[in-house]
Amino acid sequence: AETKQTLGFQTEVKQLLQLMIHSLYSNKEIFLRELVSNAADAADKLRFEALTDASLLEGDGGNLRIRVSFDKDAKTVTIEDNGIGMSREEAIAHLGTIAKSGTADFLSHLSGDQKKDANLIGQFGVGFYSAFIVAEQVDVYSRRAGVPAAEGVHWSSRGEGDFEVETIDKPERGTRIVLHLKEGEEGFADGWRLRSIVKKYSDHIALPVELPKEQPAPAEGEQAPSAAEWEAVNRASALWTRPKSEIKDEEYQEFYKHIAHDYTDALAWSHNKVEGKLEYSSLLFAPARAPHDLYHRDAAKGLKLYVQRVYIMDQADQFLPLYLRFIKGVVDSSDLPLNVSREILQKGPVIDSMKSALTKRALDMLEKLSKDKPEDYARFWKEFGQVLKEGPSEDYANREKIAGLLRFASTKSGSDAQDVGLADYVARMVEGQDKLYYLTGESYAQVKDSPHLEVFRKKGIEVLLLTDRIDEWLMSYLTEFDGKSFVDVARGDLDLGALESEEDKKAQEEVAKDKEKLVARLKDVLGEDVAEVRVSHRLTDSPAILAIGDGDLGLQMRQILEASGQ
Numbered sequence: 187a188e189t190k191q192t193l194g195f196q197t198e199v200k201q202l203l204q205l206m207i208h209s210l211y212s213n214k215e216i217f218l219r220e221l222v223s224n225a226a227d228a229a230d231k232l233r234f235e236a237l238t239d240a241s242l243l244e245g246d247g248g249n250l251r252i253r254v255s256f257d258k259d260a261k262t263v264t265i266e267d268n269g270i271g272m273s274r275e276e277a278i279a280h281l282g283t284i285a286k287s288g289t290a291d292f293l294s295h296l297s298g299d300q301k302k303d304a305n306l307i308g309q310f311g312v313g314f315y316s317a318f319i320v321a322e323q324v325d326v327y328s329r330r331a332g333v334p335a336a337e338g339v340h341w342s343s344r345g346e347g348d349f350e351v352e353t354i355d356k357p358e359r360g361t362r363i364v365l366h367l368k369e370g371e372e373g374f375a376d377g378w379r380l381r382s383i384v385k386k387y388s389d390h391i392a393l394p395v396e397l398p399k400e401q402p403a404p405a406e407g408e409q410a411p412s413a414a415e416w417e418a419v420n421r422a423s424a425l426w427t428r429p430k431s432e433i434k435d436e437e438y439q440e441f442y443k444h445i446a447h448d449y450t451d452a453l454a455w456s457h458n459k460v461e462g463k464l465e466y467s468s469l470l471f472a473p474a475r476a477p478h479d480l481y482h483r484d485a486a487k488g489l490k491l492y493v494q495r496v497y498i499m500d501q502a503d504q505f506l507p508l509y510l511r512f513i514k515g516v517v518d519s520s521d522l523p524l525n526v527s528r529e530i531l532q533k534g535p536v537i538d539s540m541k542s543a544l545t546k547r548a549l550d551m552l553e554k555l556s557k558d559k560p561e562d563y564a565r566f567w568k569e570f571g572q573v574l575k576e577g578p579s580e581d582y583a584n585r586e587k588i589a590g591l592l593r594f595a596s597t598k599s600g601s602d603a604q605d606v607g608l609a610d611y612v613a614r615m616v617e618g619q620d621k622l623y624y625l626t627g628e629s630y631a632q633v634k635d636s637p638h639l640e641v642f643r644k645k646g647i648e649v650l651l652l653t654d655r656i657d658e659w660l661m662s663y664l665t666e667f668d669g670k671s672f673v674d675v676a677r678g679d680l681d682l683g684a685l686e687s688e689e690d691k692k693a694q695e696e697v698a699k700d701k702e703k704l705v706a707r708l709k710d711v712l713g714e715d716v717a718e719v720r721v722s723h724r725l726t727d728s729p730a731i732l733a734i735g736d737g738d739l740g741l742q743m744r745q746i747l748e749a750s751g752q
């Protein structure tokens with residue numbers, strides 16, 4: 187057997203541990219949620235690997251369960267699973283470093299505000315280390331499924347700078363984690379307390395979480411029962427398979443946190459069971475907060491995929507379009523083969539039709555949120571609005587639906603808050619108005635006093651102010667809403683149509699005639715620098731304005747193309 191080895195934690199882990207140990211005093215009990223959650227993941231992974239190699243179940247038919255026990259005298263709490271387990275190398279890699287990219291990012295997000303910082307943990311996949319919130323020493327005994335009993339590993343650490351690993355004999359497959367409770371935390375070594383924490387956080391876990399049966403104290407002269415008897419304390423059925431009417435909001439929220447590695451409640455969810463030609467269940471969530479890497483190309487996205495209750499993979503990103511990549515959830519299909527691979531998922535009628543149905547569900551969920559809880563929707567918009575704006579270009583078929591979800595700043599509110607929906611805009615249109623007017627620019631400060639707005643202000647017509655980088659791109663795909671077309675007020679010869687009275691038009695014609703000579707002279711002087719000089723009627727206070735031709739690229743697009751060397 188290999189000898190004992192002492193290894194140092196990765197720097198980021200050390201920083202994280204410092205944080206865990208010294209500042210996370212609120213909500214200490216979450217350590218149990220994290221460890222049970224890992225045990226459940228380990229069971230999922232074993233089930234999945236056993237699909238192609240049944241011998242991994244080592245003859246026990248995959249009687250998977252998680253056991254939580256305690257020893258009051260020794261001041262320990264133990265979490266044990268018979269899932270996939272870890273090899274020595276895996277223990278070193280997974281319990282000594284933080285594999286996920288963005289750890290530095292994580293640490294830079296820390297605010298020093300305990301509550302907020304506690305919320306960040308978990309989003310970054312640092313769940314295991316939460317054991318050190320309550321433990322002064324953590325011992326992990328593990329053996330990977332399928333390897334000989336002699337190739338077990340014992341990992342041990344006091345959560346300071348380093349950890350030890352040693353090869354051990356471990357006949358039972360899986361992982362046992364023993365927490366040696368800190369002084370002051372002995373209260374966790376208590377059946378009632380552990381039971382209530384498991385109930386609270388892990389009821390949705392799909393396999394049994396067992397605790398020792400509460401035994402009445404043996405009467406005098408009687409023998410205490412020798413073998414511990416266990417009983418499941420959670421419901422142990424996959425949440426999405428249960429009828430909606432029986433599931434409490436808190437259960438949905440706990441489930442969300444488990445699958446999304448998030449600590450903040452979701453803003454909304456949509457739970458559906460589809461029967462008929464295709465059969466599947468889906469449970470989608472709209473998070474309240476964007477992950478730090480929302481814009482990274484290789485950031486986690488996609489749904490957790492199950493086939494007939496069997497876990498297949500995380501991040502199956504074939505079921506939703508990219509502009510909905512922030513949606514979290516589970517899809518459980520009865521039509522896909524158990525040996526489905528990422529390649530098979532790439533295409534096919536089953537995937538296509540599930541994708542379009544799930545896209546619609548997600549958009550409906552957001553629409554409902556925007557109607558029922560405008561304040562929550564505003565929160566959502568702040569976090570994910572920019573991503574949703576990618577929608578009309580990616581998903582032409584749903585562009586009207588997506589358009590209804592967009593929010594913009596406008597001349598109405600006098601602030602840069604993006605809180606005007608297109609339906610609100612349409613409802614406020616003035617008599618004779620049949621177009622949706624907008625102006626793009628680099629910043630709210632730059633556009634709010636633009637001379638382009640003068641005539642609209644005069645006539646009391648609202649103009650949408652679009653100042654995000656993506657807006658011109660968006661508007662090149664969004665040409666109409668509710669049957670009315672969009673008009674960029676900075677473009678060409680603005681035709682206000684029915685908004686102008688006959689008198690207005692007459693007066694304008696006269697002015698144009700009057701200024702013919704001036705126009706000719708300006709054309710002469712400006713020459714090649716401009717395409718056209720025209721008398722404009724859109725200005726009331728400013729003497730002149732530069733406008734963009736109808737078919738020309740907008741300013742933002744020009745800048746983007748120039749920057750990319752085109």
Ligand code: ADP
Nearest residue numbers: 224225228271272280281311312313314315361
């Ligand atoms: P996450 O669960 O987000 O991956 P954690 O910090 O909770 O992050 O766990 C880190 C890794 O340690 C897991 O991804 C897994 O590889 C390994 N691990 C933790 N607990 C167990 C367990 N009970 N069985 C097998 N592997 C585990």
Ligand code: MG
Nearest residue numbers: 223224313314
């Ligand atoms: Mg975890």
